[in-house]
Amino acid sequence: MIDPTERWRRQHGFDAKAAWAGLLSFADLPYTEDPVELQGVDVAVVGAPMDDLVSDAPGTRFGPRAIRAATPTATYHLETGVDWLETLRVVDYGDAPVVPADPVASHRAIEATVAEVLGAGGVPIVLSGDHSITEPDVRACALHLAGPVGLVHFDTHTDTAARLYGRDLSHGTPMYRLVEQGHVDPARYVQIGLRGWWPEQRELDWQAKHGITSFFMRDVSQLGIGEVVERTLEIVGAGPAFLTVDVDVLEPAYAPGTGTPEPGGMTAIDLLWACRTIATRVEIVGADVVEVIPVAGGGADLAALAANRVVQEILTGLALRRR
Numbered sequence: 001m002i003d004p005t006e007r008w009r010r011q012h013g014f015d016a017k018a019a020w021a022g023l024l025s026f027a028d029l030p031y032t033e034d035p036v037e038l039q040g041v042d043v044a045v046v047g048a049p050m051d052d053l054v055s056d057a058p059g060t061r062f063g064p065r066a067i068r069a070a071t072p073t074a075t076y077h078l079e080t081g082v083d084w085l086e087t088l089r090v091v092d093y094g095d096a097p098v099v100p101a102d103p104v105a106s107h108r109a110i111e112a113t114v115a116e117v118l119g120a121g122g123v124p125i126v127l128s129g130d131h132s133i134t135e136p137d138v139r140a141c142a143l144h145l146a147g148p149v150g151l152v153h154f155d156t157h158t159d160t161a162a163r164l165y166g167r168d169l170s171h172g173t174p175m176y177r178l179v180e181q182g183h184v185d186p187a188r189y190v191q192i193g194l195r196g197w198w199p200e201q202r203e204l205d206w207q208a209k210h211g212i213t214s215f216f217m218r219d220v221s222q223l224g225i226g227e228v229v230e231r232t233l234e235i236v237g238a239g240p241a242f243l244t245v246d247v248d249v250l251e252p253a254y255a256p257g258t259g260t261p262e263p264g265g266m267t268a269i270d271l272l273w274a275c276r277t278i279a280t281r282v283e284i285v286g287a288d289v290v291e292v293i294p295v296a297g298g299g300a301d302l303a304a305l306a307a308n309r310v311v312q313e314i315l316t317g318l319a320l321r322r323r
């Protein structure tokens with residue numbers, strides 16, 4: 001286990017490490033790639049740096065590093081008064097050993113890495129990659145629990161196509177596959193933020209047949225995020241559930257760095273509040289935040305910033321739940 005802040009503490013007598021210096025880990029967390037050192041952790045952050053299965057702009061392979069780099073300098077949450085680091089033992093477990101141009105091998109590596117976290121009793125929070133990574137993430141959780149999980153899914157798109165561009169594996173198919181494989185209970189599956197031009201009636205018919213619940217953006221704007229989250233909590237109910245956040249659910253102004261942006265999306269304030277509330281009130285067994293493409297050439301990396309805060313809010317929610 002490497003504590004990236006240790007050298008600074010040794011030299012100066014206090015935690016003085018600047019965000020840009022030293023080893024890059026999420027929130028300067030202790031870093032390990034050794035499954036033995038995972039024993040006793042509450043949460044482990046894992047990167048899934050792949051983008052082989054996108055249907056449009058690539059670049060999410062660079063997402064995990066960008067999300068780690070967008071970490072604020074503290075873990076104390078102003079609004080709740082909670083410092084998640086005081087309640088939870090969290091480590092950065094590094095990246096899954098993905099293989100470029102081999103999405104099957106990459107998915108296998110992601111599933112194995114997530115399974116190591118679950119095996120040690122921790123909650124995995126997986127960073128970026130394209131949305132296909134939710135399939136190995138959730139499958140690892142369902143296999144670990146020996147039964148299907150609920151799913152809370154923030155996204156512009158349903159990602160429930162049976163095939164996309166004639167392919168089974170895609171960032172447009174993971175939710176179809178997870179339901180068909182029996183890893184997600186469709187009666188406890190809620191989508192929030194749908195809008196735009198995809199999918200089509202065929203996919204919506206399949207969803208209706210399985211009893212999947214969808215809240216469109218017009219629901220979020222007309223009912224308000226509070227009511228949408230209350231209804232979501234009712235549908236997901238008690239029992240284990242996975243939280244997946246596609247940053248393209250955000251209005252592109254808040255997260256321009258994503259592969260399939262769609263105008264008319266959620267505000268950051270609504271998404272962050274919703275993620276914290278769901279992590280507080282649902283039995284979250286795992287989470288991911290996906291489809292983050294860092295901005296090339298510097299500047300404000302808004303999608304990575306939003307994704308980083310999504311994780312921070314989930315951690316705050318998990319800490320609140322623990323209290």
Ligand SMILES: [Mn+2]
Pocket residue numbers: 131155156157159171246291
């Ligand atoms: Mn998606």
